[in-house]
Amino acid sequence: MRDPSVSRNTAGRLSPIRRTSDLRRLRDEEFDVLVIGGGVTGAGAAVDAASRGLKVALVEARDFAAGTSSRSSKLIHGGLRYLEQLELHLVHEALTERGLLATRLAPHLVRPVPIMVPLPAANPAKRVWQRGYYGLGVAAYDVFAGVFGGGRGMPLHRHLSRNGARHLFPSLQADKISGAIRYYDGQVDDARLVVNLARTAAAQGAAVVTSARVTGFVREARQVVGVRVKDLEAPGSPEFEVRAKTVVAATGVWSDDMSAMLRDVGLRPGLRVRASKGVHLVVPRSAITGEAGLILRTATSVLFVLPWGGHWIIGTTDTDWQLDRSHPAASARDIRYLLDQVNEVLDRPLTTDDIEGVYAGLRPLLSGEADSTSKLSREHAVVEPMLGLLLVAGGKYTTYRVMAADVIDRTVRRLGGPARESRTDQLPLLGADGYAAAWRDRQDMARRHGVTTGVVEHLLERYGTLTVHLLAMMAADPELAVPLDGAPEYLAAEVAYAALAEGALHLDDVLTRRTRISIETAHRGAETAEHAARVMGAVLGWDETVRRREVEHYQARVTAERESQTMPDDLAADAARVGAPDVRGLTADRRAVLLEADL
Numbered sequence: 001m002r003d004p005s006v007s008r009n010t011a012g013r014l015s016p017i018r019r020t021s022d023l024r025r026l027r028d029e030e031f032d033v034l035v036i037g038g039g040v041t042g043a044g045a046a047v048d049a050a051s052r053g054l055k056v057a058l059v060e061a062r063d064f065a066a067g068t069s070s071r072s073s074k075l076i077h078g079g080l081r082y083l084e085q086l087e088l089h090l091v092h093e094a095l096t097e098r099g100l101l102a103t104r105l106a107p108h109l110v111r112p113v114p115i116m117v118p119l120p121a122a123n124p125a126k127r128v129w130q131r132g133y134y135g136l137g138v139a140a141y142d143v144f145a146g147v148f149g150g151g152r153g154m155p156l157h158r159h160l161s162r163n164g165a166r167h168l169f170p171s172l173q174a175d176k177i178s179g180a181i182r183y184y185d186g187q188v189d190d191a192r193l194v195v196n197l198a199r200t201a202a203a204q205g206a207a208v209v210t211s212a213r214v215t216g217f218v219r220e221a222r223q224v225v226g227v228r229v230k231d232l233e234a235p236g237s238p239e240f241e242v243r244a245k246t247v248v249a250a251t252g253v254w255s256d257d258m259s260a261m262l263r264d265v266g267l268r269p270g271l272r273v274r275a276s277k278g279v280h281l282v283v284p285r286s287a288i289t290g291e292a293g294l295i296l297r298t299a300t301s302v303l304f305v306l307p308w309g310g311h312w313i314i315g316t317t318d319t320d321w322q323l324d325r326s327h328p329a330a331s332a333r334d335i336r337y338l339l340d341q342v343n344e345v346l347d348r349p350l351t352t353d354d355i356e357g358v359y360a361g362l363r364p365l366l367s368g369e370a371d372s373t374s375k376l377s378r379e380h381a382v383v384e385p386m387l388g389l390l391l392v393a394g395g396k397y398t399t400y401r402v403m404a405a406d407v408i409d410r411t412v413r414r415l416g417g418p419a420r421e422s423r424t425d426q427l428p429l430l431g432a433d434g435y436a437a438a439w440r441d442r443q444d445m446a447r448r449h450g451v452t453t454g455v456v457e458h459l460l461e462r463y464g465t466l467t468v469h470l471l472a473m474m475a476a477d478p479e480l481a482v483p484l485d486g487a488p489e490y491l492a493a494e495v496a497y498a499a500l501a502e503g504a505l506h507l508d509d510v511l512t513r514r515t516r517i518s519i520e521t522a523h524r525g526a527e528t529a530e531h532a533a534r535v536m537g538a539v540l541g542w543d544e545t546v547r548r549r550e551v552e553h554y555q556a557r558v559t560a561e562r563e564s565q566t567m568p569d570d571l572a573a574d575a576a577r578v579g580a581p582d583v584r585g586l587t588a589d590r591r592a593v594l595l596e597a598d599l
Ligand SMILES: Cc1cc2nc3c(=O)[nH]c(=O)nc-3n(C[C@H](O)[C@H](O)[C@H](O)COP(=O)(O)OP(=O)(O)OC[C@H]3O[C@@H](n4cnc5c(N)ncnc54)[C@H](O)[C@@H]3O)c2cc1C
Pocket: 036, 037, 038, 039, 040, 041, 042, 059, 060, 061, 062, 063, 064, 065, 066, 067, 068, 069, 070, 071, 072, 073, 074, 075, 076, 077, 212, 213, 214, 215, 250, 251, 252, 253, 254, 276, 277, 278, 279, 316, 360, 361, 362, 363, 364, 393, 394, 395, 396, 397, 398, 399
């Protein structure tokens, strides 16, 4: 449990020293609950358990949100289309979560984004029907969110005429629409919210360690009593055991791997997860003129065109994926599909030259009988395949807190002792406390710290009230106040802070997840790598060899990704992408080679 004399923010600082001490805790202590997986579900479960007063450990094989949780459409949403499928309880649940996140838990990270539902051009009778049908759906969406509740966190919807729609989105082909409805959903930097959750768990006393891969379960008789862990930052060191009264596996598309670790006992996992790939494109804001996002119906699903800072995010696809789950690759076919879909409605067609970034993620879908992945359930499940082990999977990002509460409810029941209710609906994440006031006073804050209001706004929307720490770092070291080479919207201080307080261990962590430079620049971070490595290396004590290795790895990754995106299909794209392995594996391999060379 956290020492009350230590401030919450300090206690939530995931520094290199903290990693060393948390690793020691993993070896020495027995935990009430050990969570495997630092995606949104696992990090959320760690927050839930720690805030109930349990002794918690969270281990992640790579980096926070390195799996699906950094590769979503970045919407905190009820799912307008689930309304159409009459899955009303799911919509209501998700909209409640949306309201909580936007108003209380993470207002610094979750913001309203306007989205337009264009009404296709049609004869007058069909036009009336369409407006009635979609209008009713969007109105119901607002009602489910609580029209009169202060906790809704989003403005209400509005009907737009054809001219109104054209005014809001000039790039829409005028003859394709008869009008539109504008509604709001939440938008989030998905990777940043996960880091924030992990830090919030750490602030509540959890031991939180990344680059810590679980390789097996420790069992006594027919009960799981812990896990075996490999520290990927110390490849020469032996695996070690971590003891826990309950193990929670929140491993998304890797859930079946967890079940496979128990294969020798002949247990049925009770839950199977299959992966469906979703690809997104990122294009500059100037490529499309519009003040709102778009949601478009496609033959199999929906397509979003969403404003994202100085960019647009366009996605997504929905296809079965059985290849490398760590680095799902987008093929030229995926990219062509997305361009074709969006070009159906844009007045200036986008081409591959417009693309700045591409990313692919894998939906962890609970296996069902349906033969099309888009029909599989997005709902989650919690199962206990063996005493002491709970698996939680499925669901969606928006409802991570519900999944977390469900699995920790089960954990608490297992542990016995006092009833402990989930309190996470009352627990603002780090940086959320006092955010509204900080935002109101941002001009004063800028004046006080001698920076522009733009800089303060950028930081507030990424760090909330923790912004003061970054401003202090910039004041102490002017080299941290400069923009990053090749990505001037980010500051050097953000890279230093990522290594100092946000658990970033590799250049990839910083360029891909703490910042989104890898998808927001046409060079995909290649022109930022040197500068970022210098700043990061100064915090982490990298020598020239390590610095060079990190930059080389990052450049190799960019090259492999680019190549994969020219390949005609998944198989060829995957083969090209695996040419640049994960930096964590690379660290291990290279060090092993160096050790052998020394001998
Ligand atoms: C294209 C796409 C778009 C989406 N858009 C949205 C959206 O807009 N809104 C929404 O609400 N949801 C969306 N989703 C769904 C949402 O992103 C996922 O449901 C959610 O991120 C899953 O999180 P998770 O924590 O369960 O899995 P993950 O984020 O994949 O986390 C699992 C973690 O477990 C770790 N792990 C695996 N094996 C081990 C091991 N042996 N030891 C230690 N760690 C291990 C992995 O490294 C990984 O970090 C989208 C999904 C996709 C693919």
